[in-house]
Amino acid sequence: MQQRQPPFTIIRTASLPGWAAVLGGIAAVGIAAALLAFSFVILMVIAPIAVGGYFYLRWKAGRLLRDAMVQRDAMQREADMRAGIIEGEFIVIEDEGKARRPTTP
Numbered sequence: 001m002q003q004r005q006p007p008f009t010i011i012r013t014a015s016l017p018g019w020a021a022v023l024g025g026i027a028a029v030g031i032a033a034a035l036l037a038f039s040f041v042i043l044m045v046i047a048p049i050a051v052g053g054y055f056y057l058r059w060k061a062g063r064l065l066r067d068a069m070v071q072r073d074a075m076q077r078e079a080d081m082r083a084g085i086i087e088g089e090f091i092v093i094e095d096e097g098k099a100r101r102p103t104t105p
Contacts, residue, residue, distance in 0.1 A: 016024075
């Protein structure tokens with residue numbers, strides 16, 4: 001009696017010679033080393049630029065905040081000095097009945 005094989009179960013495999021497997025391994029290690037070296041070089045170039053940019057922006061933002069605080073304090077002092085003053089336009093009516101605008105000193 002002959003053994004019956006189920007359909008679609010035939011698997012074909014390929015074998016590599018030993019030298020081809022070693023050559024592929026060497027190529028994979030070489031590519032990994034090249035990518036690692038390239039990444040290290042990029043890091044060494046970009047990291048100082050990023051750190052310098054961070055400190056420059058921090059200095060610039062600190063200066064802007066300091067200037068804004070000085071301006072705010074000046075506006076607050078001016079508002080405190082003018083706290084009792086009410087500004088408005090008015091017309092002076094003299095006894096003769098003529099209306100005139102006051103002259104500002």
